[in-house]
Amino acid sequence: MVAATDEISSxxxxxxxDLYAYTLSKVENKLTAEDIVQNTFLSALESLHRFESKSGxxxxxxxxxxxxxxxxxxxxxxxxxxxxxxxxxxxLFDENGRLKASYSSIQxxxxxxxxxxxxxxxxxxxxxxxxxxxxxxxxxxxxLDGTDSQSxxxxxxxxxxxxxxxxxxxxxxxxxxxENKWFKSGSIS
Amino acid sequence: MRRLMNAVMLHxxxxxxxxxxxxxxxxxxxxKAQLNMHLSICNGCRNYLKQNRFLERLLKRxxxxxxxxxxxxxxxxVKILDExxxx
Numbered sequence: 636m637v638a639a640t641d642e643i644s645s646x647x648x649x650x651x652x653d654l655y656a657y658t659l660s661k662v663e664n665k666l667t668a669e670d671i672v673q674n675t676f677l678s679a680l681e682s683l684h685r686f687e688s689k690s691g692x693x694x695x696x697x698x699x700x701x702x703x704x705x706x707x708x709x710x711x712x713x714x715x716x717x718x719x720x721x722x723x724x725x726x727l728f729d730e731n732g733r734l735k736a737s738y739s740s741i742q743x744x745x746x747x748x749x750x751x752x753x754x755x756x757x758x759x760x761x762x763x764x765x766x767x768x769x770x771x772x773x774x775x776x777x778x779l780d781g782t783d784s785q786s787x788x789x790x791x792x793x794x795x796x797x798x799x800x801x802x803x804x805x806x807x808x809x810x811x812x813x814e815n816k817w818f819k820s821g822s823i824s
Numbered sequence: 825m826r827r828l829m830n831a832v833m834l835h836x837x838x839x840x841x842x843x844x845x846x847x848x849x850x851x852x853x854x855x856k857a858q859l860n861m862h863l864s865i866c867n868g869c870r871n872y873l874k875q876n877r878f879l880e881r882l883l884k885r886x887x888x889x890x891x892x893x894x895x896x897x898x899x900x901x902v903k904i905l906d907e908x909x910x911x
Contacts, residue, residue, distance in 0.1 A: 640908055647904050651897045653890070660891035673904050680908060732835030739836075739868025745878045750885055759882060760891050778887045784848045795849070803844040810875055 643680050646692050653693070654700055660760070661704050661775065671707065675700045701780050708779070709790045712772040720800050723767065724807035741814050755817060762812035770805045773798065834862040839869045843876050 651672060658668040678699050679686075686695055727738045749755050763771050777787050788798050834842070839862040842855055851859065863870050 643908055644905055647901050647908070651901045651904065652894050655897050655900060656892045656894050657890040659895070660889075669900055669903075672900065673907060676904050676908065728835075728837050732837035734836040734840070734866075734868040734872070736868070739871060742871070743875055743878065745874070750882055756882075756886065756889055757891065759886060763886075774883070778883045780887055799841070799845045799848065802848075803841045806844055806876055806879055807840065809879060810872070 639680060639683050643676060643683065646679070646696065647676055650693055650696055654696060657697070658700065658704060661779075662707060663764075667707065671700065671703045675703055678703070698780075705776060705779055705782070705790065708772045708776040712769065712776070712791050715768040715772065718767055718769040720770065720797075720804050723770065723804040724811070727807055727811065738811060738814075741818060743814075743818050758813060758816040759809070762809050762816065765812055766805055766808055770801055770808070773801050774805050777802070834858050836862075836866060836869050836872075839863070839866065840872055840876075843869070843873050847876070847880050 654672045654675060655668055658671050659665065662668050662671065675696060679696060682699075686692070727735060729735055763774055766774065773787070773791065776782060776790065777784065784795065784798055788795055791798075793801075839859055842851060842859045845851065845855075846859075863873065
């Protein structure tokens with residue numbers, strides 16, 4: 636299988652840096668990221684016969700990579716101690732279930748540019764990281780390349796209702812975190 | 825009347841839950857009606873609806889972004905090539 640190895644070898648030189656950078660921003664740990672990238676190339680070698688050149692090797696490698704990252708999140712979710720989601724973000728509501736004024740009145744100036752603002756994206760990243768592990772793994776898994784929620788539920792073996800509960804609380808926490816890191820201070824960078 | 829109102833009306837905790845759920849699955853007729861009624865009288869949740877939709881777009885974008893600067897992966901590449909040629 637010399638030719639196959641040659642092909643993959645050229646991809647290793649061309650794409651490792653991109654694959655690694657992406658993985659590192661998702662899994663934080665360097666050794667884990669290295670393993671994931673390495674396994675991606677090994678999988679690619681094994682299934683090279685299934686690769687159709689029209690999609691481009693980078694896209695194909697990234698899709699293998701994302702599957703491996705999804706597996707990582709799934710494992711992580713199972714490893715993390717069980718955690719009561721229903722308490723998360725409770726502080727935003729009063730005893731009647733109404734949003735407290737201090738949280739409901741903050742306006743976000745949300746223009747299109749903000750979506751691509753690297754400082755803002757960095758703030759989002761930190762806020763996701765700050766979530767309880769049980770929740771951040773779900774969030775990361777859900778938005779990893781537009782995974783539909785049903786397959787997320789299957790992978791994590793949780794019900795849809797449970798999933799919505801987690802996402803509900805996670806979004807509330809992300810809201811307050813972003814408000815603290817960004818919107819309240821009136822950053823106009 | 826008040827008790828009836830409380831029974832029918834959602835509070836924000838439930839309303840924000842429905843807002844989140846609607847990102848993923850269409851709400852039932854009753855849920856939709858209840859949510860709309862709540863939104864018509866609650867500024868906070870109307871505000872939250874906007875923020876939630878923005879967060880959705882942001883998170884979907886985030887899936888494609890690499891936050892780490894490109895690293896020197898020469899050593900890793902050598903390691904991978906060794907592994908591949910070992911096969």
